[in-house]
Amino acid sequence: MPSLNILSGGAAQGLVGGLAAKFRESTGLEISGEFGAVGAMADKLHSGARADILILTSALVATLAREGLVADGSITDVGRVETALAVRDANPRILATDAASLRQAFLQADAIFVPDTKTSTAGIHVAKVLALLGIADEVADRLKIYPNGATAMRHMASSDALRPIGCTQATEIIATKGIRLSGVLPKGCDLATVYTAAITSQAVHAREAQVLIDLLTAVDQGHLRERAGFLAV
Template sequence: MTSLKILSGGAARGLVASLAPTFKEQTGLAIEGEFGAVGAMAGKLRGGWPADIVVLTAALIADLARENLVTTGSISDIGRVETAIAVRTGDPLASVDDAASLREVLLGADAIFVPDTKASTAGIHVAKILQQLGIAEAVADRLRIYPNGATAMRHLAETDAVKPIGCTQSTEIIDTKGVKLSGSLPKGCDLSTIYTAAVATGAALARQAQTLIDLLTDSNRRELRTRAGFLDARKQLQS
């Protein structure tokens, strides 16, 4: 075999890519697989997709462990990822310091780019926040929904809309050319999600999968994780 098979939430794509050269030096293997909405990725594993390593939300990994689809002893937190607002490179940053300003920004956008509102962590949260702010119906025809955050952000970068906005996880914004991180969602509308890695029970390359987990969680690579948008999983959110 020449590659390690991964199923991962889109939030970890950039971090995994940044570690791929080091991983190949250590194992001789490339990393291949799928990155997308966490619900869809968990569904693929449950459906028999031949993964070696899985990177999903902590809650989903716990579910998969109970289903004996990942090995409990391999479970390791990578870090927290915040859901955030994105704008095109060159557009002014959006001020979202509180719920009222977030509501104004969303109502003022002529296109709102988001990931799957039924299967992705950020997309589900966006749908909830639109309801919470009382604007779900008002902006329904402006939503541009894509299978995952990375795809949504690429379309945001390329859109000819006059005043577009995006909302997905910060790591996907940071990892996409043509868009920039405008700020995390404000208190009361925020979402911070812990992402966790685990070796799949049916892994053909379990030892090498553990090597990648060790790289993803290495204390000496904290700065790399921070640049990719991952915060320390052990620190609680400020109240």
């Protein structure tokens, strides 16, 4: 069966997966491609990777549009995603209501699971927060860094650490079995990122890509977006 090719931030994987069956019924196409750190996805597009649709941060999509890699008029915001803390289902919830309690939570963890600190939205932010809290060097040997948040969360779920903590996009936490959302980062350390969909300028399945964008942003799919961790823009 032919496929719609996607390059997407990991934050949207759960939402896209939840709509895959409806999309297949509407178009006859499967959805294939990659979900990962947004910087890595943009690099793949720059390197010539085939893609019909992108779901990346709004800032990155705007840059790609200026480079002529996105079809005019196709850019559509999907939703806003907060960076959050995760714990395993079996561990107590961690409350971080301010910078001091967030600092303490990181210091008490024996493993900190995060996405790539150079190419992923959440990972870059976590690195900044650890520096802001003055503990980057102190916890460096506890950082467990993976290519994207979804992978980091899966490894956290199966970790043998006693007191692990995860920090990535809320959507990736919600979509992972064995862990749970413990709360968003407190004010001053928080980050909310708008994710945006767009059809690439070289799309083979541009019509079907628009069908997926319409599904992702439909009013009657608001409950699915909310359940997946997407907030209104």
